[in-house]
Amino acid sequence: MKKMLVCVVLSLSLFLTSCGAPKDVPPQTFELSVTSPAAPTQKVEVALGAELTLRITTPVDDAVHVHGYEIEKDLPAGQPTDIVFVANMAGSYEVESHITDAVWLTLVVS
Numbered sequence: 652m653k654k655m656l657v658c659v660v661l662s663l664s665l666f667l668t669s670c671g672a673p674k675d676v677p678p679q680t681f682e683l684s685v686t687s688p689a690a691p692t693q694k695v696e697v698a699l700g701a702e703l704t705l706r707i708t709t710p711v712d713d714a715v716h717v718h719g720y721e722i723e724k725d726l727p728a729g730q731p732t733d734i735v736f737v738a739n740m741a742g743s744y745e746v747e748s749h750i751t752d753a754v755w756l757t758l759v760v761s
């Protein structure tokens with residue numbers, strides 16, 4: 652009986668560690684509707700290690716660049732487009748348009 656209990660506890664702890672790896676950081680979503688002309692740069696606080704979804708809608712065809720993480724994506728006019736990545740580098744990163752050079756967001760990852 653004792654042997655069985657040890658086994659249950661062991662497998663339970665294995666189960667827990669495999670689900671929580673490496674840290675339990677909840678995912679975050681930030682929605683941005685770009686205007687023309689663009690609004691002032693918004694600051695977005697992101698927890699280090701969180702899976703971040705940036706959902707960006709632009710009034711005209713555009714292209715986004717997430718500095719530091721070096722993600723680029725085309726943004727078709729009027730269609731919400733998701734950019735999904737794990738914010739695994741601490742620091743401040745600009746999210747800008749590569750068409751108008753407007754800096755839409757500053758991501759502050761910490």
Ligand SMILES: [Cu+2]
Nearest residue numbers: 716718747749
């Ligand atoms: Cu850029």
